Amino acid sequence: MTTFSQQTxxxxxxxxxxxxxxxxxxxxxxxxxxxxxxxxxxxxKSESKKQQDLIKQTQQELQRKQLLVHADTYASDVFxxxxxxxxDYDLIVAIGSKVTQQLRRxxxxxxxxxxxxxxxxxxxxxxxxxxxxxxxxxxSRYLALIKEILPHSHTVSLLYSDYSDNFYxxxxxxxxxxxxxxxxxxxxNENDIYSALDNAVQNGDVLLAIPDPNIYNRRTIKTIFxxxxxxxxxxxxxxxSYTTAGAVSSLHSTISDISKxxxxxxxxxxxxxxxxxxxxxxxxFHISTNSKVANSLSITLDEPSTLKKIIK
Amino acid sequence: xxxxxxxxxxLPVPLLSTPAIAFEDREELYFDEEIPVVLTSSRLKQPxxxxxxxxxxxxxxKIEQLGVREIAALFQLVPGMIVGFKxxxxxxxxxxxxxxxxxxRMQILIxxxxxxxxxxxxxxxxxxxxxIDDIERIEITRGSNAAxxxxxxxxxxxxxITRHSSKSKGQFFSYTRGENEIERLVARHGGTFGNLxxxxxxxxxxxxxxxxxxxxxxxxxxxxxxxxxxxxxxxLMYQSGYTDKTGMDRQSxxxxxxxxxxxxxxxxxxQTISPENELKLQLYxxxxxxxxxxxxxxxxxxxxxxxxxxxxxxxxxxQYTFSPIKRLRAVMGISSRQDKLKSPMGFSTDSxxxxxxxxxxxxxxxRASPVWLxxxxxxxxxxxxxxxxxxxxxxxxxKITESETIRLSVSRAYRAPLAFExxxxxxxxxxxxxxxxxxxxxxxxxxxxxxxxIDLGYIIKARGTPYTLDFRFYHEKLRQLITPYGxxxxxxxxxxxxxxxxxxxxxxxFESSIEYTTRNFNALLTYSYTDxxxxxxxxTSTPYVYADSAPKYKTSLLxxxxxxxxxxxxxxxxxxxEFLWLGIGDEVESYDRLDLRxxxxxxxxxxxxxxxxxxxxxxxxxxxGFNQDxxxxxxLYMTFAMEFH
Numbered sequence: 008m009t010t011f012s013q014q015t016x017x018x019x020x021x022x023x024x025x026x027x028x029x030x031x032x033x034x035x036x037x038x039x040x041x042x043x044x045x046x047x048x049x050x051x052k053s054e055s056k057k058q059q060d061l062i063k064q065t066q067q068e069l070q071r072k073q074l075l076v077h078a079d080t081y082a083s084d085v086f087x088x089x090x091x092x093x094x095d096y097d098l099i100v101a102i103g104s105k106v107t108q109q110l111r112r113x114x115x116x117x118x119x120x121x122x123x124x125x126x127x128x129x130x131x132x133x134x135x136x137x138x139x140x141x142x143x144x145x146x147s148r149y150l151a152l153i154k155e156i157l158p159h160s161h162t163v164s165l166l167y168s169d170y171s172d173n174f175y176x177x178x179x180x181x182x183x184x185x186x187x188x189x190x191x192x193x194x195x196n197e198n199d200i201y202s203a204l205d206n207a208v209q210n211g212d213v214l215l216a217i218p219d220p221n222i223y224n225r226r227t228i229k230t231i232f233x234x235x236x237x238x239x240x241x242x243x244x245x246x247x248s249y250t251t252a253g254a255v256s257s258l259h260s261t262i263s264d265i266s267k268x269x270x271x272x273x274x275x276x277x278x279x280x281x282x283x284x285x286x287x288x289x290x291x292f293h294i295s296t297n298s299k300v301a302n303s304l305s306i307t308l309d310e311p312s313t314l315k316k317i318i319k
Numbered sequence: 320x321x322x323x324x325x326x327x328x329x330l331p332v333p334l335l336s337t338p339a340i341a342f343e344d345r346e347e348l349y350f351d352e353e354i355p356v357v358l359t360s361s362r363l364k365q366p367x368x369x370x371x372x373x374x375x376x377x378x379x380x381k382i383e384q385l386g387v388r389e390i391a392a393l394f395q396l397v398p399g400m401i402v403g404f405k406x407x408x409x410x411x412x413x414x415x416x417x418x419x420x421x422x423x424r425m426q427i428l429i430x431x432x433x434x435x436x437x438x439x440x441x442x443x444x445x446x447x448x449x450x451i452d453d454i455e456r457i458e459i460t461r462g463s464n465a466a467x468x469x470x471x472x473x474x475x476x477x478x479x480i481t482r483h484s485s486k487s488k489g490q491f492f493s494y495t496r497g498e499n500e501i502e503r504l505v506a507r508h509g510g511t512f513g514n515l516x517x518x519x520x521x522x523x524x525x526x527x528x529x530x531x532x533x534x535x536x537x538x539x540x541x542x543x544x545x546x547x548x549x550x551x552x553x554x555l556m557y558q559s560g561y562t563d564k565t566g567m568d569r570q571s572x573x574x575x576x577x578x579x580x581x582x583x584x585x586x587x588x589x590q591t592i593s594p595e596n597e598l599k600l601q602l603y604x605x606x607x608x609x610x611x612x613x614x615x616x617x618x619x620x621x622x623x624x625x626x627x628x629x630x631x632x633x634x635x636x637x638q639y640t641f642s643p644i645k646r647l648r649a650v651m652g653i654s655s656r657q658d659k660l661k662s663p664m665g666f667s668t669d670s671x672x673x674x675x676x677x678x679x680x681x682x683x684x685x686r687a688s689p690v691w692l693x694x695x696x697x698x699x700x701x702x703x704x705x706x707x708x709x710x711x712x713x714x715x716x717x718k719i720t721e722s723e724t725i726r727l728s729v730s731r732a733y734r735a736p737l738a739f740e741x742x743x744x745x746x747x748x749x750x751x752x753x754x755x756x757x758x759x760x761x762x763x764x765x766x767x768x769x770x771x772x773i774d775l776g777y778i779i780k781a782r783g784t785p786y787t788l789d790f791r792f793y794h795e796k797l798r799q800l801i802t803p804y805g806x807x808x809x810x811x812x813x814x815x816x817x818x819x820x821x822x823x824x825x826x827x828x829f830e831s832s833i834e835y836t837t838r839n840f841n842a843l844l845t846y847s848y849t850d851x852x853x854x855x856x857x858x859t860s861t862p863y864v865y866a867d868s869a870p871k872y873k874t875s876l877l878x879x880x881x882x883x884x885x886x887x888x889x890x891x892x893x894x895x896x897e898f899l900w901l902g903i904g905d906e907v908e909s910y911d912r913l914d915l916r917x918x919x920x921x922x923x924x925x926x927x928x929x930x931x932x933x934x935x936x937x938x939x940x941x942x943x944g945f946n947q948d949x950x951x952x953x954x955l956y957m958t959f960a961m962e963f964h
Binding site for chain 2: 012066110157158159178198199201202203209212225226228230232233234236237249251252253300302303304305306307
């Protein structure tokens with residue numbers, strides 16, 4: 008039975024939420040707000056659709072968490088000029104590695120969260136007050152997926168270059184814990200890929216594709232998919248497109264997954280005396296599967312939703 | 320080796336420079352939608368547990384382990400299949416026997432292009448514009464599959480798939496030398512221009528079998544393939560090939576030197592509308608010119624004849640793969656073919672014989688439940704050499720457990736009479752006399768052969784286990800088989816050979832293949848039992864004893880072990896029971912054959928070099944290749960190969 012006071016409370020909450028939405032909409036139009044409102048600058052390479060989606064979804068998440076923020080968006084080339092005029096941002100959200108590198112070269116002294124940044128090749132940032140939400144998945148998550156859908160696998164093959172050496176080391180460590188072997192094939196130039204690939208498919212049970220542009224690019228992707236398929240070695244990918252192209256399964260985080268975690272990071276920042284959490288892999292992710300390829304390789308696949316329950 | 324010098328021109332071609340990679344957009348890779356669908360429906364192979372017919376796959380690895388030089392020799396391992404050599408340059412491959420020097424009851428395709436010749440049948444293996452090193456894999460359908468491949472896919476289908484050119488990048492060079500003056504040179508170069516991958520392969524081959532006098536062959540093959548990914552949806556493939564072959568055979572006292580020039584052009588366009596929807600358009604043209612001289616002395620005089628054959632084929636096919644509802648995959652297609660042949664001596668006419676074939680086909684694959692898979696296939700064919708025909712097929716695959724599948728299929732197939740079977744009129748003039756050798760008896764209208772097959776398969780295969788077991792029981796009922804027979808033309812003193820739908824046959828049998836594969840060990844045991852019953856109508860005399868045309872028992876074993884040192888040892892053993900090659904063939908006594916291959920490979924800085932020694936017929940159990948004119952003896956050869964990127 009609903010009491011009168013509960014009803015009043017619900018109505019009040021609804022009104023507050025409406026006000027917040029209005030405030031958020033106003034924020035977007037650069038209307039000045041109270042001093043204690045958190046001021047965030049979203050800095051991207053350009054004001055792309057992707058960036059707009061991200062900002063919109065982050066704001067929606069923050070609304071849900073009832074946190075009031077003031078957000079401005081900039082393309083990286085105009086950001087530094089704007090910063091001179093208006094230097095009192097509480098937080099910068101750097102979108103992509105290019106912007107992160109720019110900020111590293113021109114330190115602002117403002118706490119920064121880098122997003123859409125790959126842990127592959129990411130060197131620990133010496134700057135204080137800098138954290139990252141990686142776009143790629145932790146090695147252990149890939150291994151858990153492999154163990155689930157390819158239970159007979161013993162050896163995971165990986166093609167890597169100097170750029171992704173860091174990931175190889177991490178994968179190696181994670182694999183040891185999960186009693187798997189890693190067959191790492193290092194590639195030093197593009198012509199090396201094909202013989203490295205032969206070694207990878209001949210001496211592995213599965214090929215883990217990573218976003219290393221030295222290896223996986225438009226020129227090479229076809230050969231990699233065809234070679235591994237010919238030897239009946241399934242590929243685990245890192246995006247929806249990889250699954251469509253022929254990977255048996257992929258793990259990836261969407262813009263809304265990243266937005267959710269970014270909103271949580273911003274909340275943490277406000278609640279913990281403006282300190283940032285440590286850099287981390289995405290907490291939220293999706294699994295995609297290609298049942299046609301799986302079928303052709305005699306792999307039995309569970310539905311992605313079932314897999315999602317098993318893989319953390 | 321007259322073209323050997325050209326090979327040297329190919330080798331120094333530098334690889335295209337590798338552009339530097341822009342690192343700025345590396346995160347874009349995660350959201351990048353600009354990737355074409357690589358494993359499209361048409362590229363996906365069907366696992367043997369889900370195929371509507373019995374299949375044998377010979378992949379690149381097995382091709383290497385077998386160590387053979389001739390493409391035809393690869394099929395020796397296939398249960399139920401036998402390989403003969405009428406001469407060093409005339410291989411004959413047949414499934415379930417029933418063959419003379421022209422194997423007429425199997426369809427042979429290379430990348431979907433039919434190479435079965437419309438005049439006398441068979442593909443003429445040794446003049447195929449195809450280099451064994453370019454083969455990616457071979458899918459052999461054991462049993463008829465006219466519903467998918469049309470008439471002539473009567474007893475079996477060999478589908479050869481060549482490598483995508485993106486898989487042959489860099490330079491490859493190999494040189495083989497051995498007994499019987501075996502000499503073979505292969506050079507290949509593969510490269511990339513943006514989204515276009517290409518390869519060019521040249522083979523120069525020669526052999527001269529002293530132990531079978533005047534069996535000589537020399538051939539030069541040049542092939543080209545380009546794969547162009549226009550955008551994420553559209554993909555274009557172009558292939559061409561050219562063969563120039565010179566051969567010399569002998570039959571009794573007649574020798575016949577011959578030259579064959581053969582080439583083709585093939586275009587394929589694929590449009591991937593979605594991963595489930597794909598459109599394919601294929602066009603090809605092939606051309607073959609053969610010139611054979613018959614020279615020799617026979618009791619009634621001296622023969623000195625020039626025999627010309629000229630064959631052209633135009634073929635166009637459109638195919639659409641789609642999934643109208645979940646769990647249903649459909650393929651629909653339409654094709655049209657025009658064969659043109661001219662053989663003044665074979666048909667005693669200077670005019671061109673034209674044979675058109677129009678086809679409409681569809682296959683449906685319905686996954687009724689996770690354990691039931693139902694296939695329907697049908698082909699409607701309007702072929703100039705036979706009445707309009709419908710070839711249906713129904714198959715059901717039932718998954719008993721995760722690793723066991725049972726398959727039951729029923730199919731109907733037709734074989735259209737070949738031009739020679741329908742209208743042969745082959746005459747030779749010796750001295751003052753004209754002799755008719757082959758002619759259709761007046762009043763005879765040769766019709767299509769008809770076959771009905773019931774097939775029961777049991778397969779054990781599970782991912783992650785090294786075993787694959789495949790068993791097949793079958794019953795093939797063949798009607799109206801076109802059988803040559805002798806008759807006496809008016810005014811002729813000798814018998815002529817004619818053709819008519821003279822025989823029925825029933826073939827029953829069992830085939831098995833047991834394979835054990837680990838990373839560095841491979842064992843494959845195949846066995847077949849073939850039992851043929853037949854009857855001829857009308858009591859006319861014919862030497863076609865179909866019952867004896869296949870070995871009752873045949874066993875093959877391939878063992879290959881790869882050692883840590885880079886050494887690979889492989890051995891292939893065959894036991895073939897006695898059988899008879901029909902036509903001008905002889906009875907082949909049962910024999911054992913062991914082939915051994917030892918190869919060593921070194922990798923130097925991602926490039927590799929290898930050397931392999933092959934000894935064929937180690938037991939020296941010599942046997943007729945096809946008839947007494949050619950014996951398969953022991954032979955030893957060595958191959959040196961290099962691959963660099």
